[in-house]
Amino acid sequence: MLQAQNTVPVYLDPSKPLEVRVENALSLMTMEEKVALCHAQSKFSSKGVQRLGITEVWMSDGPHGVREEIQWDNWGNAKFTNDSCTAFPALTCLAATFNPELSLNYGKAIGEEARYRKKEVLLGPGVNIYRTPLNGRNFEYLGEDPYLSSKMVVPYIHGVQQNGVAACVKHFALNNQEQWRGNIDVELSDRALYEIYLPAFKAAVTEGKAWAIMGSYNKFRGQHCCHNDLLLNKILKTDWKFDGAVITDWGGAHNDKEAALNGLDIEMGTGTDGLTTSSQSSYDFYHLANPFLKALKNGEVSTDVLNDKARRVLRLIFRTNMNPARPWGSFVTPEHSKVANQVAKEGIVLLKNDQQILPLDVKAYKKILVVGENATRKMTLGGGSSELKAKYEISPLQGVKNTFGQQSEIKYAMGYASGGSAYGRELPSKLNADSLRNQAIRMAKEADLVLYFGGLNKNYLQDCEGGDRTQYDLPFDQNKLLAELAKVNKKVVVVLISGNAVAMPWINQVPAILQAWYPGSESGNAIASVLSGETNPSGKLPFSFGVKLNDYGANSFDKLCFPGDGTREVYKEDILVGYRWFDAKNIAPLFPFGYGLSYTTFQFGKATVDKTKYTKNDVVKLSFTLTNTGTTTGAEVAQVYIQDKVSSVMRPVKELKGFSKIKLGVGESRVVNMELPVSEWAFYDEAGKQWKVEPGQFIIHLGSSSRDIKQQIPVTIE
Ligand code: BGC
DSSP states (O other), X not given: OXXXXXXXXXXXXXXXXXXXXXXXXXXXXXXXXXXXXXXXXXXXXXXXXXXXXXXXXXXXXXXXXXXXXXXXXXXXXXXXXXXXXXXXXXXXXXXXXXXXXXXXXXXXXXXXXXXXXXXXXXXXXXXXXXXXXXXTTGGGSOOSOHHHHHHHHHHHHHHHHTTTOEEEEEEETTOOOSTTTTTOEEEOOHHHIIIIISHHHHHHHHTSOOSEEEEOSSEETTEEGGGOIIIIIIIIIIISOOOSEEEOOTTOOOOHHHHHHSSOOBBOOOOOGGGGXXXXXXXXXXXXXXXXXXXXXXXXXXXXXXXXXXXXXXXXXXXXXXXXXXXXOOOSOHHHHXXXXXXXXXXXXXXXXXXXXXXXXXXXXXXXXXXXXXXXXXXXXXXXXXXXXXSOOOOHHHHHHHHHTTTSEEEEEOOOOOOSOOSSOOOOOXXXXXXXXXXXXXXXXXXXXXXXXXXXXSSTTSSBTTBOOSOSSOSTTHXXXXXXXXXXXXOEEEEEEOSSOXXXXXXXXXXXXXXXXXXXXXXXXXXXXXXXTSSOOOOOOSSOBOSSGGGSGGGXXXXXXXXXXSSEEEOTTTTOOTHHHHHHTTOOOSBOTTOOBOSSOEEEOOOEESOSEEOTTOEEEEEEEEEEOSSSOEEEEEEEEEEESSOSSOOOSOXXXXXXXXXXXXXXXXXXXXXXXXXXXXXXXXXXXXXXXXXXXXXXXXXXXXXXXXXXXXXXEX
């Protein structure tokens, strides 16, 4: 018979402090129950403690929408009919907005969807640095610059976690390519580690207060990153004081002892021999299941280690599902579509616009030909674990028809074909490439304007998990097609759908180029809005576009530098990643970091600083007036790069240390104030193992891209 209880146990009382609840729950649990918290019970969930009413942890990819439901024990979809989500733009697009406020809205909206779908953990965002344009997963990350990715990741996390859903920042760390991702052992200097590859993770933990983090598949200094003593125990948990849970990437744990001792808390996705046994749950064979229990029981591993893991998982549960105050969430709402639409529109980058062919003067074009498979292909499919079952996806062709179809005749030619499958494999196309190309060229001769939608497509080796791109050129003979189209029609507007830079040998033959990323559900609407001028583009490149592949640092050395020899990889370009490399080596990029055109023009007034001499604890107050001098409302991203004139160590020519996006009406001026903490200008001193600002002269470069510097303001640090 049930006894009426008049007191709620402490761990169930949300008015009690988190740590008090955690300690109380811990004191009531058996060793077996604690171990059960530390590993999967299904593909995407781990156990709670049923006896105590402590709930399970359910996780979902991430990072662009809430993934469809997956079966309990295999990767097949669960055939639900109520799991079609809002597809938000890929993270490269979010980064290109240079707008942290939009990142907060994005996080909030995706968090609401995750909450509605009863997820405790959203597996994202990803902040691995763009080191080479061949990395198959660059589209899931926030670009090449540690400052930009730090500023963009923090609000995303805040937005997600407002919903009582944990963000799980990934992939910690140095997972900068897909090839050999499961075993490549990355070697790099401490400076490159601390200055380039760790800052966004650090910001996610110390400012974003992320409740979870995902270890990466690769190795670093000899240990797999999912159980890496230096990364997890020292840097993450000791130096950064991370109090949340470290989750493996799926199948990222390899070793009983390291899994127990080196900072891992929840093991997911391991393919153990247990999978072939039917007598017991295969999950009992995980490194952090029976082998861990055995090591605890025979004293090889101390119970402190177990208690630390259990505490972290309990915090995760109390912060999420067992926080009764968390909101209810919502799913595929008009508000979420609006967020997806805004991010897509603000992230699209106008790369080239000769004779102001854009925005399109629609009256001038009676016959518009749309060319390219990406005009119709579903881009929310493919790409690997970030693939989405979207409630809807407006294709570029549909967007063009909706926007221009009243006034102009719209025809479509596929132009090239990449094969049928969207996911995992690239199938040979059944369609004949020559006849597709010839048809497009024939039709282009008749058209007043050609809108070309190409790029990559999330097929295997074309912006997809599990493999890197094999070439810098566009695939499927698109270079040839574009060159031939440009010969027969002078008005070819190129819209690239991709998450990576590509070579553009046809650049001088076409008047306009837009970089549209993977824009998600609102793709066609957002692109057409920019083409028509309803939206004035304001996106800026979050990574450098090189003319050719070996213009990138990582690709300019031997194979050991990229992609490695199969076992080791040495980051020989060191801290000179992205524009830092282009600057140091004096290589002209095709399009520089931070670059993006507008339909209007801006003028930077003379910039001033509040003092001329500062100490390393000061904040420099920079101010200037920005004016919209053109004929349409628009937004500019003012960018501040810092240069250390004289230093005892090699320093990049300049580094992004501030940006601000300012929207201005026609003729409008605004005083822009930017605060630049001098402490952020430090370098990592390898000998002293600390951040250091050396006294001397620094130059503040103020501009509208990393290569369009409008003013240089010298300041002295004492
Ligand atoms: C990916 C992760 C993803 C996980 C679960 C892994 O293969 O690397 O990013 O979250 O699968 O789907």
